[in-house]
Amino acid sequence: MDLNVHLVFGGNCEDAFNAYKELFEGEIVFVFRKGEDKTMPVGEEEKNKISHIVMNTPQFSLQGEDADAGVPVSTGSSKLVLVFHDLQKLQAVYRTLADGGNIVSPLQQTFFSEAIGEVVDAFGVRWLIMMTDEDYESH
DSSP states (O other): OOOOOEEEEOOOOHHHHHHHHHHHOOOEEEEEEEOOTTOOOOOOOGGGEEEEEEEEEEOOEEEEOOOOOOOOOOTTTTTTEESSOOHHHHHHHHHHHHHSSSSEHHHHHHHHOHHHHHHHETTEEEEEEEOOOOOOOOO
């Protein structure tokens, strides 16, 4: 069995995936727009919205779409967890995701991790970002 992470956006899916592609050194390997689906009529304003997109990175794959017009989008309490082995890379990703978004909790050291923090990025996606807790001993 596989688990695929599929994010739903309120019209800015393509912008989000282009930003994630740069941040996570990814490659967008599939894009299907709502206007390409001949089985469902869509309005002119929806034609270029994303029906399905796939991005592969060296570490993970991410999928997404734009919600249909009029359908509310909420990330609720779900979050994506990024676990790092490199503190400098963690700090760079945290700063980039926080830029234009909201910091839920600043990066801090805990009894179980050298660094952990949480942000909601500019696209409304919630990220928990942490150093691996493998072999971590608090000081």
